[in-house]
Amino acid sequence: MKGYFLPCAALLSFCLNIATTQAAELTLELGDQGQTWSTAELLALPQTRDITIASDVSYKRKMHYKAVPLAVLLKSVKPGEHIQAIAADGFAAELPAAPLLSTQGARAWLAIEEPSRPWPILGNKGYSAGPFYLVWENPEASNIGSEQWPYQVAKFRLLPSVAERFPNLLPANDASEDVRLGLAQYQKNCMACHRLNKAGDSQFGPDLNLPHNPTEYFKPGFLSRYIRDPQSMRHWPQGKMPGFGEASISNTELNQLLAYLSHMASRKIE
Template sequence: MRHCLALILLLSLPLHAAQLTLNLGGAERQWSTAQLLAHPQARDIRIDGDVSYKKTMHYRAVPMVALLEGVAPGDHLQAVALDGFAAELPAAPLLGNGPARAWLAIEDPAHPWPALSKGKGSAGPFYLVWTQPQAGRISPEQWPFQLATIRRLAPVASRFPALLPDPQLREDDPVNLGFAVFQKNCLACHRLNGAGDAQFGPDLNLPFNPTEYFQPAFLRRYIRNPQSLRQWPQARMPGFAETVISDAELDQLLGYLAHMASRKRSGVEVP
């Protein structure tokens, strides 16, 4: 309840009061809406097929590379939204100059963005967007909106050993490849074995793993198009097309989930 009240208060703040916190090691830095709109590298960009709005959008935005001072391509970042969505992001794509390029879109209080849907707020005040995302195979989970914080952290495998497959598996084993797919596309919303920073979706292994209660064909269908299996207007899980998760990668992801069904966190009782 406390988290919900805090979120309501944050969302009710006027846009001019919005701040983005960057914790990249060393001193923490905060950028206000006004500062970002006045950034010397800010420019107007066009996003075709915006992931959140499902249409062409125009934004005032700053290249992410201009904000990530001191971050190296091999670093790992996490972008946290107001609702608990926590996108795990390798730094290299964010630092690139193209063709896929990352931008921080800034909602101008004088020109607010539309609501994401009826009864919901906009994607602002800050939104990570991409130009030419197909060139970098950027996942929908790499478009976090309503951003509050970006921080540099240790890689997922170091922070959350409960997510790791059997260490005896080869590095190129399909299960380990599936773990990489899971980190990119699932960990922003879901925990597994209680491990992860997301506060958005259910745990994918406790008490049961989806491979334990979905027939394989229906689980594939659910991942590709959740609404084709369960029609629910309030559902927030996106579909993952073949351009985002290929059929081979989907096989690897399901292999990882099935593998982790036998590696539930010890001490957890299944009712």
């Protein structure tokens, strides 16, 4: 009879995943407009479609989803504005609104996990990417990075830009062009998990300037190798930092990011 039973841990994970999906709600905080959508309400939208994501960032393979264009949910948002996507674990992706609203090139979709068809578990995490997951068709058309695919999304918020909210992230007025471009790379690739100078909304990873900046304790060359493949430099089974290959951040962009981090080491707040 044992062939008919799941191991206790797997069964518990499966049941918790279904329960979470059934109880799921997505919150939108778009200025004066606040709204909550249930899984059932999102699935019932006339714009909801069956889509195929050829190379899913989280599952590392082709995936099929029920999904609604994110632009449908953000119809009151303007292209020049700024959106933050907050996940259940504290991951906070900072996203310019324009790509989220675009119907050309890369296209953003909110994938919706159906209670009757739960998605696969993510690696050894014990949970799926649901109940809500921001996925992209043709991401390469708009240089969409891996950190712009937040999963287990709980909330979308309309906020002022990162520069307006967090002046502690700004480089000196006379900073080089590489440093300024590096701030954009930091916002795109690092800020979803980390703070810097105590600036940021993420509750996921450590501060990258306090008490020490990684450029202060990594030997030259090792920090870039660590960003490319963290587990190859410091193996830790519980490590959560993903690797950033050249498809996510080019060598030029990586050098810009390192220039920004090095610059900010001399701009620690008190």
